[in-house]
Amino acid sequence: VDPTLLREARERIAPYLSPTPLVDAHALSRRTGVRARLKLESLQPTGSFKVRPAFNGLLSRLPEAQARGVLCSSSGNFAQAVAFAARELGVSATIVMSSATSKFKVERTRALGAEVVSCGPRFEDRWETTRRLQEETGRLLLHPFDSPETVAGDATIGLELLDQLPGGVTVAVPVSGGGMLAGVACALRAARPGCRIIGVQPRANASMARSLAAGERVNVGAFTTVADALVAAMPGELTFSLARKLVDDLVLVDEEEILAAVRFLAEEQKLVAEPGGAVAVAALLAGRLPGREAVCVISGGNVRLGELFR
Amino acid sequence: VDPTLLREARERIAPYLSPTPLVDAHALSRRTGVRARLKLESLQPTGSFKVRPAFNGLLSRLPEAQARGVLCSSSGNFAQAVAFAARELGVSATIVMSSATSKFKVERTRALGAEVVSCGPRFEDRWETTRRLQEETGRLLLHPFDSPETVAGDATIGLELLDQLPGGVTVAVPVSGGGMLAGVACALRAARPGCRIIGVQPRANASMARSLAAGERVNVGAFTTVADALVAAMPGELTFSLARKLVDDLVLVDEEEILAAVRFLAEEQKLVAEPGGAVAVAALLAGRLPGREAVCVISGGNVRLGELFR
Numbered sequence: 001v002d003p004t005l006l007r008e009a010r011e012r013i014a015p016y017l018s019p020t021p022l023v024d025a026h027a028l029s030r031r032t033g034v035r036a037r038l039k040l041e042s043l044q045p046t047g048s049f050k051v052r053p054a055f056n057g058l059l060s061r062l063p064e065a066q067a068r069g070v071l072c073s074s075s076g077n078f079a080q081a082v083a084f085a086a087r088e089l090g091v092s093a094t095i096v097m098s099s100a101t102s103k104f105k106v107e108r109t110r111a112l113g114a115e116v117v118s119c120g121p122r123f124e125d126r127w128e129t130t131r132r133l134q135e136e137t138g139r140l141l142l143h144p145f146d147s148p149e150t151v152a153g154d155a156t157i158g159l160e161l162l163d164q165l166p167g168g169v170t171v172a173v174p175v176s177g178g179g180m181l182a183g184v185a186c187a188l189r190a191a192r193p194g195c196r197i198i199g200v201q202p203r204a205n206a207s208m209a210r211s212l213a214a215g216e217r218v219n220v221g222a223f224t225t226v227a228d229a230l231v232a233a234m235p236g237e238l239t240f241s242l243a244r245k246l247v248d249d250l251v252l253v254d255e256e257e258i259l260a261a262v263r264f265l266a267e268e269q270k271l272v273a274e275p276g277g278a279v280a281v282a283a284l285l286a287g288r289l290p291g292r293e294a295v296c297v298i299s300g301g302n303v304r305l306g307e308l309f310r
Numbered sequence: 311v312d313p314t315l316l317r318e319a320r321e322r323i324a325p326y327l328s329p330t331p332l333v334d335a336h337a338l339s340r341r342t343g344v345r346a347r348l349k350l351e352s353l354q355p356t357g358s359f360k361v362r363p364a365f366n367g368l369l370s371r372l373p374e375a376q377a378r379g380v381l382c383s384s385s386g387n388f389a390q391a392v393a394f395a396a397r398e399l400g401v402s403a404t405i406v407m408s409s410a411t412s413k414f415k416v417e418r419t420r421a422l423g424a425e426v427v428s429c430g431p432r433f434e435d436r437w438e439t440t441r442r443l444q445e446e447t448g449r450l451l452l453h454p455f456d457s458p459e460t461v462a463g464d465a466t467i468g469l470e471l472l473d474q475l476p477g478g479v480t481v482a483v484p485v486s487g488g489g490m491l492a493g494v495a496c497a498l499r500a501a502r503p504g505c506r507i508i509g510v511q512p513r514a515n516a517s518m519a520r521s522l523a524a525g526e527r528v529n530v531g532a533f534t535t536v537a538d539a540l541v542a543a544m545p546g547e548l549t550f551s552l553a554r555k556l557v558d559d560l561v562l563v564d565e566e567e568i569l570a571a572v573r574f575l576a577e578e579q580k581l582v583a584e585p586g587g588a589v590a591v592a593a594l595l596a597g598r599l600p601g602r603e604a605v606c607v608i609s610g611g612n613v614r615l616g617e618l619f620r
Contacts, residue, residue, distance in 0.1 A: 021331035026355040042580040045336040270352040270582040270611030301580030309616050 001151050001186050001242065009056045009152040010159050016055050016088065020044060020157075022164040022295065027268035032284055035293040037169075039157065041300060042273055046108070048229070048300030049180060050074075050081035050144075053153030057142040058085050060149050064140050065091045071139035072096070073119075073130040075176070075231045076105030077300050078144040083114035094139060096130045098122075102228050105302055122222065123233040145177030146236025154180045157297060158187025168194020169293040172280035175199035175208045175250070177232035178239030180299065185246035196248045196290055200279040202227045202258060208235045208243060209250035226255050226308075229276030229300055251289065253282040259308070261285055265298070266305055274303035311461050311496050311552065319366045319462040320469050326365050326398065330354060330467075332474040332605065337578035342594055345603040347479075349467065351610060352583055356418070358539070358610030359490060360384075360391035360454075363463030367452040368395050370459050374450050375401045381449035382406070383429075383440040385486070385541045386415030387610050388454040393424035404449060406440045408432075412538050415612055432532065433543040455487030456546025464490045467607060468497025478504020479603040482590035485509040485518050485560070487542035488549030490609065495556035506558045506600055510589040512537045512568060518545045518553060519560035536565050536618075539586030539610055561599065563592040569618070571595055575608070576615055584613035 020040050028036040041049035058065050069092035072082050079095045086093035093114040097106055100121040110116050119129035134141050143150055157180065161171065171188060175181045181199040188195045201209055204225040210218045211234070219234040235243065253261075258275045261282035265271045273281070280296035283289050330350050338346040351359035368375050379402035382392050389405045396403035403424040407416055410431040420426055429439035444451050453460055467490065471481065481498060485491045491509040498505045511519055514535040520528045521544070529544040545553065563571075568585045571592035575581045583591070590606035593599050 018334050021333060023331060023350075023353050024328050040333075043333050047578075047580050266582050267614060268357075270357050272576050272580040272582060304577060305615055306619050 001148050001155070005148055005152040006155045006159060006187055010156045012059045013052055013055045013153065013156060017044065017051055019160045022161065025269055028264070028281065028284065032287070034284060034289065034291070036284060037295045038269070038271070039161065039295055039297045040271070041157065042271065042277060042298045046080040046084045047302045048077040048081060048277070049154065049157060050078045051085060052156050053150040053179065054078065054081035054085040054142065056153030057149045058089050058091060061140060062089065065089070069094065069137070069139045070142060071130065071134055071137065072142040072144060073126040074144050075229055076101050077229050077302060079109040079114070080105060080112060080302070082142060083109050083112035087113050094133065094137070096126055096133065098126055104304055108302070123231065145179030145232065146238050148238065150179050151183045151186065151238060151242065154183030155187040158184040161188065161295065162191055165295065168192060169295055170196045170198060170289050170291040171295045172198045172200055172283055172289055173297045174230060174276055174279045174299045175201045176230040176276070178208050178235040178243055180297065181208070181247060182239040182242035185242060189246045197246065198289060199243065199247055199250045200283045201250060201252055202230055202279060203252040203254050205230055205233065206252055207233055209252060211235050211240055212244060212250055227258055227276035227279060229274060230279065251283045253279050253286060253288070257282040257286050262308065271298065272301045272303065272305060273298045274300050277301055311458050311465070315458055315462040316465045316469060316497055320466045322369045323362055323365045323463065323466060327354065327361055329470045332471065335579055338574070338591065338594065342597070344594060344599065344601070346594060347605045348579070348581070349471065349605055349607045350581070351467065352581065352587060352608045356390040356394045357612045358387035358391060358587070359464065359467060360388045361395060362466050363460040363489065364388065364391035364395040364452065366463030367459045368399050368401060371450060372399065375399070379404065379447070379449040380452060381440065381444055381447065382452040382454060383436040384454050385539055386411045387539050387612060389419040389424070390415060390422060390612070392452060393419050393422035397423050404443065404447070406436055406443065408436055414614055418612070433541060455489030455542065456548050458548065460489050461493045461496065461548060461552065464493030465497040468494040471498065471605065472501055475605065478502060479605055480506045480508060480599050480601040481605045482508045482510055482593055482599055483607045484540060484586055484589045484609045485511045486540040486586070488518050488545040488553055490607070491518070491557060492549040492552035495552060499556045507556065508599060509553065509557055509560045510593045511560060511562055512540055512589060513562040513564050515540055515543065516562055517543055518550070519562060521545050521550055522554060522560055537568055537586035537589060539584060540589065561593045563589050563596060563598070567592040567596050572618065581608065582611045582613070582615060583608045584610050587611055
């Protein structure tokens with residue numbers, strides 16, 4: 001992805017989104033012996049980093065979006081983000097969400113004024129329904145991870161880290177389709193060669209890890225994970241090729257480790273993270289991140305903790 | 311309080327504590343129509359602003375503290391903060407905590423290596439036990455709110471706001487004994503005359519509000535509130551006299567309003583705040599803060615949400 005696209009993305013979204021804070025995580029540092037910092041994407045409007053690619057995608061083709069409306073498919077966080085950005089920009093939004101998506105996320109997407117179209121629970125069902133709707137309606141399609149505009153929007157996290165980080169550290173990010181991983185790697189790889197860039201996935205969905213190991217994109221098929229934001233069963237073409245070139249390693253975490261990280265963040269760091277948003281912290285707590293200093297991206301906070309810890 | 315004390319406090323604590331972020335609170339702004347920002351003291355080590363006065367108090371008289379040990383009384387957050395700062399600075403800590411204090415806070419204080427001495431549940435029991443122990447042991451006594459060092463430590467919140475805030479806004483802070491209110495008012499009143507400085511208390515404990523209305527310090531006697539950090543039944547002498555001179559208004563919030571604010575912060579802003587830490591947000595949500603722009607200080611996050619919302 002052309003570095004110009006990244007800079008343009010940052011300028012485009014700046015009037016709508018403030019940089020998110022990078023905070024020292026004292027309790028996490030004490031517990032792990034690694035100097036830990038957290039990048040709080042959970043503080044974004046709609047509670048996840050997905051507003052970055054949503055605004056970048058819509059603003060890249062705003063007249064078209066306003067004339068034709070926008071369409072996307074999402075496990076829940078991109079849905080809310082597109083609904084929010086569309087409302088802010090006067091665009092009509094239709095969003096395809098799986099019947100397996102958390103009710104919390106569906107309700108919130110509807111509350112933001114988007115039309116939600118339900119589809120079957122498989123990863124493929126979302127794409128089939130979305131393709132069909134795109135043909136029928138002619139709406140502008142935004143991809144949740146596998147387009148240059150989305151990767152560039154995600155990359156603005158990395159551009160902010162360049163301003164916020166003193167030197168070379170380990171940067172760990174949650175991985176589903178790989179948009180954030182690819183974007184952060186694009187922003188940091190050349191500019192900060194001392195940084196190690198690590199993707200983290202639930203072991204239940206090791207789609208990017210297995211693809212990188214195989215040297216080609218692997219579809220892992222059906223699985224379940226508490227990390228309902230990390231359900232892409234296969235990385236994107238663009239995100240896979242960028243990850244191959246730019247990423248240092250992929251790390252896997254177990255379901256209990258993810259839940260322990262969510263609990264640690266709430267009790268010790270006073271932050272609400274959803275399971276998918278906490279996997280990088282889970283990797284740190286499990287001792288699976290290299291180096292003496294780490295940044296973990298908290299990618300989202302869309303969960304009701306009471307429902308998780310009944 | 312001499313402005314020099316405030317600047318000295320800031321310099322003293324700087325090697326130990328980073329400034330806390332001031333973040334845009336999108337969901338809160340949308341809900342209230344007021345541009346809302348949150349000052350996240352919940353992200354401090356030990357999860358509350360109290361590490362500021364704890365470090366300032368100990369560092370002001372460090373050789374004495376190291377030779378004699380330190381003693382304080384606390385409803386729970388100052389306890390953890392003094393235990394933490396004492397451990398960092400090689401000081402032995404004894405802390406008087408009421409039998410009414412949340413177990414969560416007692417456990418954490420012990421886990422930080424402090425000796426916890428239990429006393430009766432009344433506000434007065436804490437002072438009697440503390441005075442007796444001070445006579446017996448000769449330890450350095452740190453006051454949780456009513457000393458120049460504590461007010462100056464609390465005031466560093468206001469000094470950071472001077473750097474972080476563009477202009478004159480409403481600044482709302484939780485009030486128990488009035489240390490943070492007095493400190494923030496000292497830092498902002500002269501430097502930023504366009505700011506309105508508002509204290510917020512649970513209606514169940516309107517000690518500062520009633521004292522200001524009466525023109526003298528009032529002890530409100532026994533009460534119960536979910537805000538277990540805001541249990542001082544009477545303001546301090548110093549904090550009362552500073553509040554009289556420097557504070558614009560006191561606002562009261564009901565118990566259900568406090569719980570609604572805790573829930574809103576968790577679900578919509580992805581932040582864990584304890585009830586006492588959320589009262590400024592409760593006032594904003596209840597429409598009780600003046601002005602079009604508000605900063606609410608989230609003073610602490612020491613609570614298990616699962617226990618609060620069973």
